[in-house]
Amino acid sequence: MERIPLRDRQGLTEEEFLQTYDPSIFVRPSVTVDMLIFTVVDKQEENYRKLPNKSLKLLLVKRGVHPYLGQWALPGGFVTHDESVDDAALRELRSETNIDNVYMEQLYTWGEVNRDPRTRVVSCSYMALVDSTSLELKAGDDAADARWFDLTYSLHDEKRTTQGNDAANEYLVKMTFSNDTIILDATVKVMEKKTGKSSRIESDLIESNGIAFDHAKMIQYAVKRLRNKIEYTDIAFNLMPELFTLSELQQVYEVILGKELLPAAFRRKIAGMVTETDQFTKDAGHRPARLFRFNPNWRFI
Amino acid sequence: MERIPLRDRQGLTEEEFLQTYDPSIFVRPSVTVDMLIFTVVDKQEENYRKLPNKSLKLLLVKRGVHPYLGQWALPGGFVTHDESVDDAALRELRSETNIDNVYMEQLYTWGEVNRDPRTRVVSCSYMALVDSTSLELKAGDDAADARWFDLTYSLHDEKRTTQGNDAANEYLVKMTFSNDTIILDATVKVMEKKTGKSSRIESDLIESNGIAFDHAKMIQYAVKRLRNKIEYTDIAFNLMPELFTLSELQQVYEVILGKELLPAAFRRKIAGMVTETDQFTKDAGHRPARLFRFNPNWRFI
DNA sequence: TAAATAGTGTCTCTCAGACAGTATGAG
DNA sequence: CTCATACTGTCTGAGAGACACTATTTA
Numbered sequence: 001m002e003r004i005p006l007r008d009r010q011g012l013t014e015e016e017f018l019q020t021y022d023p024s025i026f027v028r029p030s031v032t033v034d035m036l037i038f039t040v041v042d043k044q045e046e047n048y049r050k051l052p053n054k055s056l057k058l059l060l061v062k063r064g065v066h067p068y069l070g071q072w073a074l075p076g077g078f079v080t081h082d083e084s085v086d087d088a089a090l091r092e093l094r095s096e097t098n099i100d101n102v103y104m105e106q107l108y109t110w111g112e113v114n115r116d117p118r119t120r121v122v123s124c125s126y127m128a129l130v131d132s133t134s135l136e137l138k139a140g141d142d143a144a145d146a147r148w149f150d151l152t153y154s155l156h157d158e159k160r161t162t163q164g165n166d167a168a169n170e171y172l173v174k175m176t177f178s179n180d181t182i183i184l185d186a187t188v189k190v191m192e193k194k195t196g197k198s199s200r201i202e203s204d205l206i207e208s209n210g211i212a213f214d215h216a217k218m219i220q221y222a223v224k225r226l227r228n229k230i231e232y233t234d235i236a237f238n239l240m241p242e243l244f245t246l247s248e249l250q251q252v253y254e255v256i257l258g259k260e261l262l263p264a265a266f267r268r269k270i271a272g273m274v275t276e277t278d279q280f281t282k283d284a285g286h287r288p289a290r291l292f293r294f295n296p297n298w299r300f301i
Numbered sequence: 302m303e304r305i306p307l308r309d310r311q312g313l314t315e316e317e318f319l320q321t322y323d324p325s326i327f328v329r330p331s332v333t334v335d336m337l338i339f340t341v342v343d344k345q346e347e348n349y350r351k352l353p354n355k356s357l358k359l360l361l362v363k364r365g366v367h368p369y370l371g372q373w374a375l376p377g378g379f380v381t382h383d384e385s386v387d388d389a390a391l392r393e394l395r396s397e398t399n400i401d402n403v404y405m406e407q408l409y410t411w412g413e414v415n416r417d418p419r420t421r422v423v424s425c426s427y428m429a430l431v432d433s434t435s436l437e438l439k440a441g442d443d444a445a446d447a448r449w450f451d452l453t454y455s456l457h458d459e460k461r462t463t464q465g466n467d468a469a470n471e472y473l474v475k476m477t478f479s480n481d482t483i484i485l486d487a488t489v490k491v492m493e494k495k496t497g498k499s500s501r502i503e504s505d506l507i508e509s510n511g512i513a514f515d516h517a518k519m520i521q522y523a524v525k526r527l528r529n530k531i532e533y534t535d536i537a538f539n540l541m542p543e544l545f546t547l548s549e550l551q552q553v554y555e556v557i558l559g560k561e562l563l564p565a566a567f568r569r570k571i572a573g574m575v576t577e578t579d580q581f582t583k584d585a586g587h588r589p590a591r592l593f594r595f596n597p598n599w600r601f602i
Numbered sequence: 603t604a605a606a607t608a609g610t611g612t613c614t615c616t617c618a619g620a621c622a623g624t625a626t627g628a629g
Numbered sequence: 630c631t632c633a634t635a636c637t638g639t640c641t642g643a644g645a646g647a648c649a650c651t652a653t654t655t656a
Binding site for chain 2: 644645646647648652653654655656
């Protein structure tokens with residue numbers, strides 16, 4: 001793919017920028033936080049009788065500076081000397097969404113040497129889950145160009161090999177990021193290797209169209225964690241409004257897990273996690289559904 | 302507890318040392334790795350007929366410099382400019398154990414501002430699991446004073462409170478660290494809070510007798526992770542030699558989980574993870590046990 | 603033969619998957 | 630009445646907890 005080189009506000013190309021950038025002034029790595037801010041929103045259906053579908057959204061920011069000028073990155077920034085890493089993550093979260101009362105969890109710290117072409121950067125990634133109904137207000141109109149992207153995540157080419165006591169499991173994760181005007185995609189190869197007594201999970205960036213840095217790897221890691229954790233914790237409720245129907249809750253599980261669930265089994269499974277109210281949905285074009293709220297007395301083992 | 306202040310090689314007390322230390326030369330946090338190196342070893346029984354018991358061991362290093370001079374810390378060190386964070390962890394692991402072909406996993410990154418009295422330090426913790434039979438050789442006779450400690454971990458004062466939609470769960474984790482000559486202990490308070498839409502797990506150091514820095518918090522976190530992960534992955538086999546009996550395997554599970562398991566259920570559960578050999582233990586004073594090895598074709602979901 | 607561990611058979615209970623069947627409001 | 634979704638009942642099979650039972654070696 002041949003491209004006309006992009007120029008930043010000083011009129012420099014990425015190449016020129018990197019030549020004038022002096023990394024030697026840094027003797028130790030810079031520490032940044034990168035935020036994976038997820039929400040689930042309704043996609044309106046054409047038929048008034050049909051329920052809206054849900055889609056999983058991720059917040060990305062368009063880069064206005066080198067490197068990766070014009071590409072989309074996770075919101076994030078440097079950890080300053082007088083704030084904790086958690087606080088830096090909270091600060092970034094607030095600056096992008098105006099909300100700070102949300103679920104936030106540290107995910108993984110990315111410490112490869114050449115992650116950032118400017119200089120050595122160690123990035124600590126965090127996942128935040130926000131309820132879109134209490135959000136809507138902001139995010140998407142910041143000074144920086146922040147936008148929500150529909151996220152799809154699918155596995156391909158799963159391949160398992162064993163040789164003696166060694167085993168390896170490889171697969172490709174293809175992700176797409178889309179909204180009204182933009183479509184991006186990325187492919188990450190995940191390798192779970194076990195050789196001798198050693199055991200390791202690694203991931204490689206195979207392709208990244210429009211996603212800056214190694215952020216596609218971070219996104220893959222986060223979705224995997226989200227998928228795992230939704231099965232045995234209550235994190236899904238951080239994506240729900242105060243009152244919700246069990247069908248809505250089921251849809252949130254489905255869109256995160258990327259598969260359909262059986263209503264009867266689903267209701268049994270989450271029965272202890274919710275409390276029923278005596279309110280119902282209205283004007284639905286079909287039988288109204290009871291509204292539930294999260295049961296704070298529920299506890300996972 | 303009143304103590305005579307310890308002095309380092311320059312003859313400075315901790316207080317004097319900190320006064321002469323100039324943190325202003327550091328504009329960004331230092332990044333370190335801290336290693337939690339676990340193994341499981343036999344504790345010999347007095348009765349020849351009885352099987353040896355297993356105990357969970359953790360490697361600690363005696364600090365020879367300020368701060369926390371004379372206390373015990375996790376092995377670790379700074380991440381240099383030209384190595385990845387993973388590589389730094391591997392380097393530390395090798396320098397303490399002479400082994401590098403082991404299971405290693407990143408755990409959590411600790412980023413509070415005042416973790417280290419010298420200056421701002423962000424520490425990335427890693428867990429390594431080593432098989433004691435292939436170890437024995439080294440570790441314990443380094444230049445630095447590295448020793449294995451028996452680790453016990455117990456929960457106390459579990460307390461759950463709910464107010465409206467808010468819920469909190471608090472408990473104390475008491476840990477002891479002991480070997481032939483030394484006994485240390487620490488207490489960590491874990492708080493799982495859910496207020497409004499926000500949800501967070503925090504831990505505080507309540508008491509730390511002989512464990513340096515916030516390392517007791519790291520240890521508590523690691524044991525919790527280990528306990529969780531042994532239930533649904535194959536990590537336990539990283540603590541086993543090539544050949545082992547099912548009773549030995551069960552003992553490793555028991556010492557990590559801190560509870561007894563029923564043999565029949567345990568054998569059913571791990572049946573798919575092992576392959577039987579036609580070898581047996583000998584001279585046991587009772588019925589010989591079949592030896593098994595790990596089945597590399599096993600996969601967890 | 604006793605002590606001690608190795609290993610199996612089987613009952614019960616729980617829980618998830620599957621699927622058929624009933625319930626209900628809008629138009 | 631029909632559509633579309635809400636919600637329930639129940640069969641099945643997998644798997645964990647519990648516990649009694651058999652097997653095998655050495656001193």
